[in-house]
Amino acid sequence: DTEVTQTPKHLVMGMTNKKSLKCEQHMGHRAMYWYKQKAKKPPELMFVYSYEKLSINESVPSRFSPECPNSSLLNLHLHALQPEDSALYLCASSQPTGMEEAFFGQGTRLTVV
Amino acid sequence: GQQVMQIPQYQHVQEGEDFTTYCNSSTTLSNIQWYKQRPGGHPVFLIQLVKSGEVKKQKRLTFQFGEAKKNSSLHITATQTTDVGTYFCAGPKKTSYDKVIFGPGTSLSVIP
Numbered sequence: 063d064t065e066v067t068q069t070p071k072h073l074v075m076g077m078t079n080k081k082s083l084k085c086e087q088h089m090g091h092r093a094m095y096w097y098k099q100k101a102k103k104p105p106e107l108m109f110v111y112s113y114e115k116l117s118i119n120e121s122v123p124s125r126f127s128p129e130c131p132n133s134s135l136l137n138l139h140l141h142a143l144q145p146e147d148s149a150l151y152l153c154a155s156s157q158p159t160g161m162e163e164a165f166f167g168q169g170t171r172l173t174v175v
Numbered sequence: 176g177q178q179v180m181q182i183p184q185y186q187h188v189q190e191g192e193d194f195t196t197y198c199n200s201s202t203t204l205s206n207i208q209w210y211k212q213r214p215g216g217h218p219v220f221l222i223q224l225v226k227s228g229e230v231k232k233q234k235r236l237t238f239q240f241g242e243a244k245k246n247s248s249l250h251i252t253a254t255q256t257t258d259v260g261t262y263f264c265a266g267p268k269k270t271s272y273d274k275v276i277f278g279p280g281t282s283l284s285v286i287p
Contacts, residue, residue: 104263104277105218118274152217160267161206163220164275 068153068167076175077143083170085136085153091165093158094136096128099150099169111136112158143174177202177268181278189286194251196281198264205267207240207247208275213260221249221262254285 066087075081085094093112097105110118111130119128125147127139136153150171156164178201188194198207206225210218222231224240224247231238237250251258261280268274 102282104280107274107276110274154218160275161223161225163208163223164218165220166217168217 066153066155066165066167068151068170070170071168072171072173074173074175075140075143077145079143080139080141082140083138083151083153083172085138085155085167086134087155087165088134089155089165090133091155091157092133093156094130095154095156095164096126096136096138097152097154097166099152105152109138117158140172143172145174148173177276179264179266179276179278181264181281183281184279185282185284187284187286188254190256191253194254194258194283196249196262196264196283198247198249198278200245200266203244205244207244208265209238209247209249210263210265210277211260212263212280216260218263251283254283256285256287259283259285 069084073081095110096108098108099105107120108122109128114130114133125142129137150169152169153167154164156162180199182197186194206223208223209221211221212218222238224238227244228242229240235252239248247264249262261282263280264278265275268276
């Protein structure tokens with residue numbers, strides 16, 4: 063199984079809502095990532111979990127809250143988002159060596175209204 | 176800070192023509208990866224280059240890593256409509272190997 067599964071595929075939320083994005087992988091990868099991608103731009107790293115511990119937070123606003131319940135799951139909790147947060151949110155996983163390919167999920171297309 | 180640049184930003188080619196995208200890093204890279212993202216899709220890993228001067232081929236795709244390990248290129252011979260997408264190079268940040276920096280990408284359009 064070389065898949066990274068993300069749910070939901072699409073999400074529309076209001077600025078006062080709380081929602082969560084979910085990501086799952088069963089490849090035994092010990093690094094998991096959240097990226098944000100705007101149209102016609104490259105993926106922009108948000109968070110990295112290495113061995114279930116948060117190792118990198120790229121100065122992401124606190125309205126985004128990551129969580130790694132176990133080595134297979136990664137969540138991104140969303141609260142009080144702004145319209146400019148609308149984007150494709152990609153989850154990825156790899157081995158935490160910097161020398162391994164990253165497998166990306168299909169992403170969640172988020173629209174904040 | 177460490178930057179990864181790519182040129183060109185966009186390329187439109189007639190089907191059957193060749194295509195090349197170039198990736199340049201401001202610092203030496205331990206390795207470089209290439210990803211392809213189809214329109215509406217997600218990035219998919221193509222290849223990783225590790226050694227100075229390394230050349231790897233995948234069918235019509237040829238990847239090179241520069242001698243100084245600061246630049247790389249992807250060349251596609253005789254493009255097909257299936258090659259349409261954005262090609263990203265990516266490299267680990269020098270100070271944090273689990274942080275991969277993506278170049279801005281080259282968007283390839285193929286005119287049938």
